[in-house]
Amino acid sequence: MIQTIITHKCSRCESTNIVKNGHNKCSNQQYYCKACGAHRVLEPKQKYKQEDKETILQTYKERANLRGSERIFDISRITVLAWLREYVQKLPTLRETLLPVVPDDVLELDEMYSFVFKKENKNWIGTAISRKHRQIVAFVIGDRSEAICKRLWKRLPLAYRSLHTFSDFWQAYQNVFPKETHRSVGKESGETAHMERWYNTLRQRLGRFVRKTLSFSKSDVYHHIVLKWFVTEYNMEQSLLTI
Ligand SMILES: [Zn+2]
Incomplete structure (x- = not known):
């Protein structure tokens, strides 16, 4: 039998004195750090690539709604809105x-x-x-x-x-x-x-x-x-x- 034991650390203070602390809206396990008091996601997902971001935004422009994007792509609508804001800032002016x-x-x-x-x-x-x-x-x-x-x-x-x-x-x-x-x-x-x-x-x-x-x-x-x-x-x- 091969067993792998992973020891999770707090991403803020590196302490191993952390306990499970429920799930966030996207069902990701969260932890609470007893050393520094941080509440964070235990295993954050990899960052989205630029093309993934654009695809998700594009679906939104084809009548998908934000909650629909949350369900389909397993991503917080707050994150999608933040991308949108950033994306629109880079667009040319209407003129x-x-x-x-x-x-x-x-x-x-x-x-x-x-x-x-x-x-x-x-x-x-x-x-x-x-x-x-x-x-x-x-x-x-x-x-x-x-x-x-x-x-x-x-x-x-x-x-x-x-x-x-x-x-x-x-x-x-x-x-x-x-x-x-x-x-x-x-x-x-x-x-x-x-x-x-x-x-x-x-x-x-x-x-x-x-x-x-x-x-x-x-x-x-x-x-x-x-x-x-x-x-x-x-x-x-x-x-x-x-x-
Ligand atoms: Zn900590």
């Missing part, structure tokens, strides 16, 4: 993803309802899409006020501000966007169809934007981070299609 403006392009504007934590906490998403490039030129998150509409206008790169714009009949658009280039139209005109269609894509891909599900944002920070991630990568994909 850097935009293709050069084409003079006869048109911007379609619209707003979509979403909420954070509870339905009463409405977080409208306002967006402008380029009809030629199918890229999101600017987006904002906030209440449905004129101020948010102004923010959307200010976020448009200067080169895009001279383009013709179409929106629904929400008064704020008429107050903020220049009268010479802006037109308010009904949905039946089809002039905002690309923007409306994009919201379907967003809802199809990210569970937290789907109505009447248990997937929803619990914090404003991640509501913004996830949308920024989706929009930026969407724009990058669109620019590759155009080349």
Whole structure:
């Protein structure tokens, strides 16, 4: 018979005076060190490789939810969110993803309802899409006020501000966007169809934007981070299609 005896040590103080101390949420054995008081995982898993991280994040962008990732990959959702945060910080800015403006392009504007934590906490998403490039030129998150509409206008790169714009009949658009280039139209005109269609894509891909599900944002920070991630990568994909 071959027997192997392993003596575990505290990863902080190297003491062997440690005892088992329950399991964490991912069912990993934890210990308590009587010498230094540390509570840690007994046998930490190997660190994830960059490509594994990207695969797990990618599944999240295909309607998997964070708890689903926890179950499938046996990984804490806190860790996935930390990766996401780090990943989004390294992405280019939205402006850097935009293709050069084409003079006869048109911007379609619209707003979509979403909420954070509870339905009463409405977080409208306002967006402008380029009809030629199918890229999101600017987006904002906030209440449905004129101020948010102004923010959307200010976020448009200067080169895009001279383009013709179409929106629904929400008064704020008429107050903020220049009268010479802006037109308010009904949905039946089809002039905002690309923007409306994009919201379907967003809802199809990210569970937290789907109505009447248990997937929803619990914090404003991640509501913004996830949308920024989706929009930026969407724009990058669109620019590759155009080349
Ligand atoms: Zn210790």
